[in-house]
Amino acid sequence: MNVMNPLECRLRQNEKMYRAACGVFGGPPRVFRFYDQSDEISMDVMVSPHLVREGICSYTTLGLIHYPVGQRRGGRPFRIELAGAASAELEYYPNLLSQCAFEIINARFHCQEGAVLGDFVNTYVPDSKLPHLLFCRCSFWEQELPEQELEDKNTGWLTVVPISTAELAFLEQYSFSGLMAEFQRRKTDLTDLLRQSIF
Numbered sequence: 001m002n003v004m005n006p007l008e009c010r011l012r013q014n015e016k017m018y019r020a021a022c023g024v025f026g027g028p029p030r031v032f033r034f035y036d037q038s039d040e041i042s043m044d045v046m047v048s049p050h051l052v053r054e055g056i057c058s059y060t061t062l063g064l065i066h067y068p069v070g071q072r073r074g075g076r077p078f079r080i081e082l083a084g085a086a087s088a089e090l091e092y093y094p095n096l097l098s099q100c101a102f103e104i105i106n107a108r109f110h111c112q113e114g115a116v117l118g119d120f121v122n123t124y125v126p127d128s129k130l131p132h133l134l135f136c137r138c139s140f141w142e143q144e145l146p147e148q149e150l151e152d153k154n155t156g157w158l159t160v161v162p163i164s165t166a167e168l169a170f171l172e173q174y175s176f177s178g179l180m181a182e183f184q185r186r187k188t189d190l191t192d193l194l195r196q197s198i199f
Contacts, residue, residue, distance in 0.1 A: 025058040034098035045094040085140040096124040114176035130162035164197035
């Protein structure tokens with residue numbers, strides 16, 4: 001019986017996540033590699049120009065699933081990739097997504113649905129009035145990014161959504177679901193990092 005070495009296993013799992021994302025985003029995608037400040041950890045980010053609407057790109061990390069996030073699903077470790085959508089003109093958005101991943105990998109941020117990474121956006125999008133990132137399971141695409149059952153783990157995606165300080169205060173006072181309901185009620189374009197705050 002042939003046993004895959006760890007590197008082969010990682011590459012095979014990355015390819016499965018890549019294909020799953022392509023099935024939702026469309027193509028042709030491009031993949032860029034980023035490194036953390038130590039140059040010891042890398043993270044790939046896939047960029048696809050289709051399926052949201054004209055001028056909006058779709059993004060996902062590839063490789064974050066190999067790092068624990070303290071969650072289990074169905075009695076197995078549950079791992080995540082990060083997804084997002086933003087204007088193609090925001091050239092540093094892939095950097096933002098990769099740096100989110102490094103925050104998780106280096107245990108500086110505990111990522112789960114409803115969590116907020118504060119004061120993070122303006123390093124990459126200086127003109128944004130939405131400095132914080134909210135992590136949720138909302139989908140910008142016609143179909144949702146599907147959970148995957150891999151050899152040693154279950155996996156899924158969390159979507160990153162930029163929010164304002166006033167929106168964060170609303171979330172903290174009322175609830176994550178309350179804020180998401182407000183976004184839906186007001187038909188807020190959550191792909192627009194340059195939008196105005198709803199409060």
